[in-house]
Amino acid sequence: xxxxxxxxxxxxxxxxxxxxxxxxxxxxxxxxxxxxxxxxxxxxxxxxxxxxxxxxxxxxxxxxxxxxxxxxxxxxxxxxxxxxxxxxxxxxxxxxxxxxxxxxxxxxxxxxxxxxxxxxxxxxxxxxxxxxxxxxxxxxxxxxxxxxxxxxxxxxxxxxxxxx
Amino acid sequence: xxxxxxxxxxxxxxxxxxxxxxxxxxxxxxxxxxxxxxxxxxxxxxxxxxxxxxxxxxxxxxxxxxxxxxxxxxxxxxxxxxxxxxxxxxxxxxxxxxxxxxxxxxxxxxxxxxxxxxxxxxxxxxxxxxxxxxxxxxxxxxxxxxxxxxxxxxxxxxxxxxxxxxxxxxxxxxxxxxxxxxxxxxxxxxxxxxxxxxxxxxxxxxxxxxxxxxxxxxxxxxxxxxxxxxxxxxxxxxxxxxxxxxxxxxxxxxxxxxxxxxxxxxxxxxxxxxxxxxxxxxxxxxxxxxxxxxxxxxxxxxxxxxxxxxxxxxxxxxxxxxxxxxxxxxxxxxxxxxxxxxxxxxxxxxxxxxxxxxxxxxxxxxxxxxxxxxxxxxxxxxxxxxxxxxxxxxxxxxxxxxxxxxxxxxxxxxxxxxxxxxxxxxxxxxxxxxxxxxxxxxxxxxxxxxxxxxxxxxxxxxxxxxxxxxxxxxxxxxxxxxxxxxxxxxxxxxxxxxxxxxxxxxxxxxxxxxxxxxxxxxxxxxxxxxxxxxxxxxxxxxxxxxxxxxxxxxxxxxxxxxxxxxxxxxxxxxxxxxxxxxxxxxxxxxxxxxxxxxxxxxxxxxxxxxxxxxxxxxxxxxxxxxxxxxxxxxxxxxxxxxxxxxxxxxxxxxxxxxxxxxxxxxxxxxxxxxxxxxxxxxxxxxxxxxxxxxxxxxxxxxxxxxxxxxxxxxxxxxxxxxxxxxxxxxxxxxxxxxxxxxxxxxxxxxxxxxxxxxxxxxxxxxxxxxxxxxxxxxxxxxxxxx
Numbered sequence: 036x037x038x039x040x041x042x043x044x045x046x047x048x049x050x051x052x053x054x055x056x057x058x059x060x061x062x063x064x065x066x067x068x069x070x071x072x073x074x075x076x077x078x079x080x081x082x083x084x085x086x087x088x089x090x091x092x093x094x095x096x097x098x099x100x101x102x103x104x105x106x107x108x109x110x111x112x113x114x115x116x117x118x119x120x121x122x123x124x125x126x127x128x129x130x131x132x133x134x135x136x137x138x139x140x141x142x143x144x145x146x147x148x149x150x151x152x153x154x155x156x157x158x159x160x161x162x163x164x165x166x167x168x169x170x171x172x173x174x175x176x177x178x179x180x181x182x183x184x185x186x187x188x189x190x191x192x193x194x195x196x197x198x199x
Numbered sequence: 200x201x202x203x204x205x206x207x208x209x210x211x212x213x214x215x216x217x218x219x220x221x222x223x224x225x226x227x228x229x230x231x232x233x234x235x236x237x238x239x240x241x242x243x244x245x246x247x248x249x250x251x252x253x254x255x256x257x258x259x260x261x262x263x264x265x266x267x268x269x270x271x272x273x274x275x276x277x278x279x280x281x282x283x284x285x286x287x288x289x290x291x292x293x294x295x296x297x298x299x300x301x302x303x304x305x306x307x308x309x310x311x312x313x314x315x316x317x318x319x320x321x322x323x324x325x326x327x328x329x330x331x332x333x334x335x336x337x338x339x340x341x342x343x344x345x346x347x348x349x350x351x352x353x354x355x356x357x358x359x360x361x362x363x364x365x366x367x368x369x370x371x372x373x374x375x376x377x378x379x380x381x382x383x384x385x386x387x388x389x390x391x392x393x394x395x396x397x398x399x400x401x402x403x404x405x406x407x408x409x410x411x412x413x414x415x416x417x418x419x420x421x422x423x424x425x426x427x428x429x430x431x432x433x434x435x436x437x438x439x440x441x442x443x444x445x446x447x448x449x450x451x452x453x454x455x456x457x458x459x460x461x462x463x464x465x466x467x468x469x470x471x472x473x474x475x476x477x478x479x480x481x482x483x484x485x486x487x488x489x490x491x492x493x494x495x496x497x498x499x500x501x502x503x504x505x506x507x508x509x510x511x512x513x514x515x516x517x518x519x520x521x522x523x524x525x526x527x528x529x530x531x532x533x534x535x536x537x538x539x540x541x542x543x544x545x546x547x548x549x550x551x552x553x554x555x556x557x558x559x560x561x562x563x564x565x566x567x568x569x570x571x572x573x574x575x576x577x578x579x580x581x582x583x584x585x586x587x588x589x590x591x592x593x594x595x596x597x598x599x600x601x602x603x604x605x606x607x608x609x610x611x612x613x614x615x616x617x618x619x620x621x622x623x624x625x626x627x628x629x630x631x632x633x634x635x636x637x638x639x640x641x642x643x644x645x646x647x648x649x650x651x652x653x654x655x656x657x658x659x660x661x662x663x664x665x666x667x668x669x670x671x672x673x674x675x676x677x678x679x680x681x682x683x684x685x686x687x688x689x690x691x692x693x694x695x696x697x698x699x700x701x702x703x704x705x706x707x708x709x710x711x712x713x714x715x716x717x718x719x720x721x722x723x724x725x726x727x728x729x730x731x732x733x734x735x736x737x738x739x740x741x742x743x744x745x746x747x748x749x750x751x752x753x754x755x756x757x758x759x760x761x762x763x764x765x766x767x768x769x770x771x772x773x774x775x776x777x778x779x780x781x782x783x784x785x786x787x788x789x790x791x792x793x794x795x796x797x798x799x800x801x802x803x804x805x806x807x808x809x810x811x812x813x814x815x816x817x818x819x820x821x822x823x824x825x826x827x828x829x830x831x832x833x834x835x836x837x838x839x840x841x842x843x844x845x846x847x848x849x850x851x852x853x854x855x856x857x858x859x860x861x862x863x864x865x866x867x868x869x870x871x872x873x874x875x876x877x878x879x880x881x882x883x884x885x886x887x888x889x890x891x892x893x894x895x896x897x898x899x900x901x902x903x904x905x906x907x908x909x910x911x912x913x914x915x916x917x918x919x920x921x922x923x924x925x926x927x928x929x930x931x932x933x934x935x936x937x938x939x940x941x942x943x944x945x946x947x948x949x950x951x952x953x954x955x956x957x958x959x960x961x962x963x964x965x966x967x968x969x970x971x972x973x974x975x976x977x978x979x980x981x982x983x984x985x
Contacts (some may be wrong), residue, residue: 058321072227074222075449077398078483082899085398111219120219122210129218133210136864139872140697141217142224142399142449170907174899175400176450177697178868179875179936180907 042106046117062086064102068192087146105186113145127193137186139177204706213701222447225402230476237323239313241305244339244558244892252331254949258440261322267313268302282528285617291365297524299464304521309488311720312464339558339892343520346555354556364554369613371547376512380503387530389961390572391960392495395565399449400481422734424692425516427726445724446968453565457491487897493565495520502580507594512547522561531569539573542627543599558892567937574665600627610888622828630854630918657839659951665939666830669931670742674822680753681815685721685794692732694724699865711752714777738931746821754817826931827922831855837947844966858922858930873936879905881944885963
């Protein structure tokens with residue numbers, strides 16, 4: 036059997052220790068070792084963006100990283116956005132997605148959410164072109180993107196209103 | 200007492216779980232002791248399979264089992280023919296269906312040959328490297344046009360040729376139409392394959408619980424009930440011992456109702472044999488080979504018209520590429536054949552097709568399911584006729600539409616549901632006029648186009664029409680229950696892949712029972728909850744399941760009224776439902792909460808009278824005598840970069856008629872998503888094959904799905920012609936957006952390159968292909984004598 040390496044990763048604020056094979060993808064580590072199945076896997080070659088998570092606050096594709104590469108780092112997944120799956124407890128970006136009907140099957144959605152959060156943090160009032168550019172690294176096969184664009188606009192307003 | 204939920208823009212019940220990452224998808228299922236499977240697949244499109252050497256693999260650490268076809272014993276058998284040929288006279292059909300693991304021959308790249316089961320997926324994939332399949336390559340049938348040529352290699356050795364089916368359908372007298380015509384126009388059209396590319400790949404998890412004597416299967420299927428019934432029969436189990444769950448599904452679009460995929464057959468068998476849960480999740484590369492494809496037709500079509508552009512007849516012969524096997528029978532080519540008639544009055548029609556086997560993955564319905572091919576042919580023929588006759592392209596459509604007094608309209612041919620192709624209702628002209636008005640057809644052509652062209656831009660406008668036969672039978676069912684909590688549960692047998700059924704179905708019931716949509720819990724896709732049904736396909740969920748749910752809701756409402764009238768001692772007519780209560784009209788002090796009523800209907804003492812049932816519950820079914828015909832018009836303005844021939848869609852207008860609308864927000868979402876897939880199909884997505892049948896672009900890096908920078912905002916509008924043959928008046932909408940887009944691109948690009956006489960005769964296009972076609976058109980003009 037392959038050697039396992041001990042790693043410590045802070046995931047959604049909680050320190051997690053595991054011994055993992057060096058080849059274990061971060062996406063598989065999150066989903067199958069930690070049971071954080073909100074992060075989805077669509078292509079495993081870095082194109083679809085469904086597996087997007089944050090590593091030290093930056094959006095990255097967890098299918099293009101090995102778990103050992105995030106040793107000592109902070110990872111955030113979609114599960115960090117809302118404590119409960121109720122309309123009123125959702126993050127403003129999640130609420131905007133619901134209100135604008137920006138998801139259908141919902142499989143790509145966690146990746147979109149995680150790609151968008153750093154984008155909105157840097158661009159609190161983005162133009163449509165900026166939004167579409169920001170979305171272009173994530174594939175959605177259901178919505179045609181139109182309502183996702185609308186959701187980002189709506190989220191930008193919500194986030195500006197709630198900003199301290 | 201309450202606002203009507205039906206027709207309202209109600210936010211979706213299912214969204215919070217999906218958004219929070221707490222919705223269960225098949226790959227999220229984790230069971231103690233679960234094993235993981237990986238499949239050895241054919242590297243060759245066609246070859247003699249002389250054997251598989253499994254020897255060393257079993258010795259690998261972590262490998263639990265490995266199986267090839269021979270190991271399946273009697274369980275190995277070709278899959279069922281899902282849809283036998285419809286009753287069409289003289290139809291030829293050669294049944295050849297896919298097998299669980301290849302035996303004797305491999306017939307397409309990616310066909311499964313063996314399966315390894317190991318403690319992890321990583322270990323299972325490692326073990327594949329040790330497997331050796333002894334395949335002697337054979338020449339492959341790749342080119343559709345040559346598949347029936349004498350001397351072509353044969354996909355199935357026991358057939359005389361690669362002919363899978365031959366069907367002729369006729370109405371009227373084409374020869375007479377041709378003789379009477381002022382003009383007969385003939386063209387050849389090519390409409391090539393694509394993949395559905397749902398972002399979630401397929402997957403199966405199976406768990407045999409020996410103590411419970413029960414098999415549970417989580418499957419990314421659109422048809423859990425049919426999968427359950429089939430697997431129970433194959434495995435020799437009672438249907439009640441098999442529970443199939445289609446949990447949240449990450450996009451379906453048709454290929455997830457191909458039945459039965461080899462993996463769906465093999466994984467449950469292994470789980471029973473090993474007594475441990477087994478999971479198989481498809482990866483993206485496998486998805487390109489192992490999930491069904493759609494499309495691939497070559498048409499030679501003729502249209503006979505008067506000089507005013509009135510259609511006298513259409514004659515079409517086409518080849519349809521069905522891939523290596525044809526479990527779906529004739530469904531896709533019949534859709535093409537029937538949908539070609541579009542919204543038009545075509546008095547004489549001759550349509551003949553040959554479906555052929557090729558050494559490519561299986562072709563089954565994918566959103567549109569062959570309808571776009573028919574639409575492409577008739578719309579292109581009308582465009583060619585308009586051009587030759589000097590008739591405006593919108594006007595030629597106006598002149599040929601069926602008129603409202605012609606409904607129901609019997610087209611005198613047989614549709615995919617085995618019923619005569621009959622349009623239940625429709626009113627096409629208002630949709631066309633709305634679309635023309637909204638896109639500014641006249642002004643654009645008269646003013647804007649010349650102005651933009653003078654500024655060095657290339658712009659074009661397209662306007663096309665289509666119909667879609669939706670909501671076909673045979674039936675769906677539903678059970679509606681008022682629970683003691685006052686909340687309502689609904690269960691139906693169809694699966695859900697993002698269509699919003701948890702909300703739209705709840706809306707249908709909420710109105711009947713006077714409860715909030717959020718208080719209606721809908722279960723789809725779990726055979727334990729509801730075990731009758733067919734599945735989600737052919738834009739039928741809202742129509743067929745929706746009407747069954749409505750019927751069950753109405754029946755429960757009757758029970759509520761009856762019981763309440765007994766308790767309150769008033770006539771049923773004097774009662775009203777709302778706010779989760781039933782009360783004497785205008786007398787809130789009399790109100791009884793539905794939950795309390797439900798508890799009283801299910802007493803622990805006393806008697807439930809013979810002939811009645813306990814509880815406030817009803818199960819009802821709906822089987823439409825024929826489908827309902829949705830229709831619409833798409834219009835687009837496109838700008839083409841003169842240097843790179845890349846496109847920018849400046850405007851995209853959809854005017855759609857799907858009868859009564861349950862939830863306009865969900866409907867618009869369906870249309871937008873459909874159009875995006877249509878755009879991919881028309882201009883981005885093409886499968887490239889080598890001569891020996893290798894798929895050369897089986898990744899998302901090379902097969903281009905449209906992104907947010909490619910798909911425009913779609914302006915949608917609606918016309919409402921209620922469906923007369925179902926109580927809700929609804930027609931299906933799921934596929935419509937995707938159907939006319941190829942035809943629309945062709946017309947708009949012709950318009951953008953009218954100066955060089957461009958006439959698009961194929962889909963998909965790309966900047967490269969468009970460049971070639973434009974250059975060909977230019978060369979043709981310059982070679983013409985002055």
